[in-house]
Amino acid sequence: MTANGSQTVSTADSSGARSDAAMTDNAPLGSPRVDDAVIESRDLDVFYGDDQALHGINMDIPEHKVTALIGPSGCGKSTFLRSINRMNDLIDIARVDGDLYFHGKNIYDDDVDPVALRRKIGMVFQKPNPFPKSIFDNVAYGLRVQGKDDDVEEQVHTALERAAILDEVEDQLDSSGLDLSGGQQQRLCIARAIAPDPEVILMDEPASALDPVATSKIEDLVEELAEEYTVIIVTHNMQQAARISDKTAVFLTGGHLVEFDDTSKIFENPESDRVEDYITGKFG
Amino acid sequence: MSTDTDTDSFDFDGSALRRKRLLGKAFVGACFAATMVGIVALIALLVDVVTEAWGWLTWEFLTYPPSRFVENYNPANYGALDTGPGGIYPALIGSIYLIVLTAIFTLFLGVGAAIYLEEYAPDTRLTTFIETNIANLAGVPSIVYGLLGLAMFVRALQTGSSLLAGALTLTLLILPIVIVSAQESLRAVPDSMRRASYGTGATKWQTIRNVVLPEAIPGIMTGIILSLSRAIGETAPILMVGAATSMFAPPRLTQPTDAFSAMPMQIFDWARLPEADFQHVAAAGIVVLLTILLLMNAVAILIRNKYNRRR
Incomplete structure (x- = not known):
């Protein structure tokens, strides 16, 4: 599967008739190649024990854009996200085959240190998970562990400002991050992720545990972040993907990437019938 | 017991449950007694030890080495001792x-x-x-x-x-x-x-x-x-x-x-x-x-x- 897939990736054909062939060749429908790719996934398989969670994922992720990964539960979108910064390494039974390039370097090469990689690719999790430390120390955490804390005061303020939470917490930087509301906690976590200035920010359903007002704040923030960072966001919420993303990848059927294209194309005129059914709510 | 299986009448005052209630109360009583055994024993021990020690536990007891002679431990004798008081x-x-x-x-x-x-x-x-x-x-x-x-x-x-x-x-x-x-x-x-x-x-x-x-x-x-x-x-x-x-x-x-x-x-x-x-x-x-x-x-x-x- 891996062997023949790698030769046919570049010829992603966009005719609907090739649907089945494309699946076996691991090339999704749509336009999986982009010119300014910062991350390139080639025939990426992920296994949890004997279960295969991802089947030969081929896609490019463009720089300074918001790329949304959507699909029903268990479709592998979060698994794919975690394989980008090698968080899957923390799961004992997870195993990865295939290649994933970051700036042209395969991050699954033996000489790649996952800790160094994660300093370039930050992450925001589904459930807000601030440390039981002060707001200041939360944001400073990444700076300190990475040894970038020469000017920690200013960097913390900048990060809080970029995460659109500075106004709300400026007077209480010494109080615990756990005293904030859920939405504020999530923006604090975003501030923590961007403080050490990574290139890519991975977001795993960052708004799924939040109320609508907090959600819309996060969405605004995601669009702003794309000016400086490459954002990859997993979401259950199709309207959210349509609102905030430039590119959308649709994962279906237990770990297959079915279609990947500009968000407008995916939502207005998808090539795959199954994607159309999913988008219009016929299943999933 | 035999009447409460009759589905036509509803036992408003729960009289048929009386026996079960009594059983429940007896069980609570037994559990309470079991709890008290431990606590009473502990209190009895403490009271016994503290009354035994009363009058013998002095600052000197804490700050002097032990002695072979029991008189040395008695605070009443402290003034009359050739050696120091006895202690722990x-x-x-x-x-x-x-x-x-x-x-x-x-x-x-x-x-x-x-x-x-x-x-x-x-x-x-x-x-x-x-x-x-x-x-x-x-x-x-x-x-x-x-x-x-x-x-x-x-x-x-x-x-x-x-x-x-x-x-x-x-x-x-x-x-x-x-x-x-x-x-x-x-x-x-x-x-x-x-x-x-x-x-x-x-x-x-x-x-x-x-x-x-x-x-x-x-x-x-x-x-x-x-x-x-x-x-x-x-x-x-x-x-x-x-x-x-x-x-x-x-x-x-x-x-x-x-x-x-x-x-x-x-x-x-x-x-x-x-x-x-x-x-x-x-x-x-x-x-x-x-x-x-x-x-x-x-x-x-x-x-x-x-x-x-x-x-």
Whole structure:
């Protein structure tokens, strides 16, 4: 599967008739190649024990854009996200085959240190998970562990400002991050992720545990972040993907990437019938 | 019983349930009695010990070495003595130093082992085997640890019947409990905290030091202090390594090879002496031991409450 897939990736054909062939060749429908790719996934398989969670994922992720990964539960979108910064390494039974390039370097090469990689690719999790430390120390955490804390005061303020939470917490930087509301906690976590200035920010359903007002704040923030960072966001919420993303990848059927294209194309005129059914709510 | 199966009539006043209610009440009463047995026994013991010790527990008792003569312990005689009053001082200091050394050893060995087992050890059969055995070791009688300490420290490592041998033996005794409770504290740290740390580019050691340990340390400290309060009352292990029943000078912390006595040994020594008044002296010693024990438990509870409130 891996062997023949790698030769046919570049010829992603966009005719609907090739649907089945494309699946076996691991090339999704749509336009999986982009010119300014910062991350390139080639025939990426992920296994949890004997279960295969991802089947030969081929896609490019463009720089300074918001790329949304959507699909029903268990479709592998979060698994794919975690394989980008090698968080899957923390799961004992997870195993990865295939290649994933970051700036042209395969991050699954033996000489790649996952800790160094994660300093370039930050992450925001589904459930807000601030440390039981002060707001200041939360944001400073990444700076300190990475040894970038020469000017920690200013960097913390900048990060809080970029995460659109500075106004709300400026007077209480010494109080615990756990005293904030859920939405504020999530923006604090975003501030923590961007403080050490990574290139890519991975977001795993960052708004799924939040109320609508907090959600819309996060969405605004995601669009702003794309000016400086490459954002990859997993979401259950199709309207959210349509609102905030430039590119959308649709994962279906237990770990297959079915279609990947500009968000407008995916939502207005998808090539795959199954994607159309999913988008219009016929299943999933 | 036979009428309440009749579905046509509804038993409004629950009269058919009366027997079951009575049974329930009897059960509650039995449980209450069971609870009271423990509490009453403890109170009776405390009252008995405190009344025995009343009048014999003085500042001099805490600050003077023991004496062969029972008169020396009686505060009424203090003025007429040629020698000093009798007291528990060397054993008290011996017990405190024993606990200090044991605390230092268990902190490093126990927490180190727990961190290795919980955070680093691969999930293999060997690890499971080791963990199971550590849990089993917690149930080994303390006299067995005493024999081990005698063979290993006193004889093989030539420490003699010293403070060091006593502390190392008590360390072995409580280490399994400390490891297990520290492992539980580490396991209670949510994985989301670890992921958050790794996600910001922290190494494993940075994650453990900055996130996992600060979260786990209150639980670890509570476990260590409670184990130490068990160790301070242990007699069998220090008896086996040859602690003295009565010492006239306290050991020095800077000289861990000093011979030593500890409170349980001293209390036992007094309790077996024939003069009736020595029972008062022994009771006074028990009150001192119990006070230190309760203080240690109180510290453990304070630590736990302080950090629980923070969440």
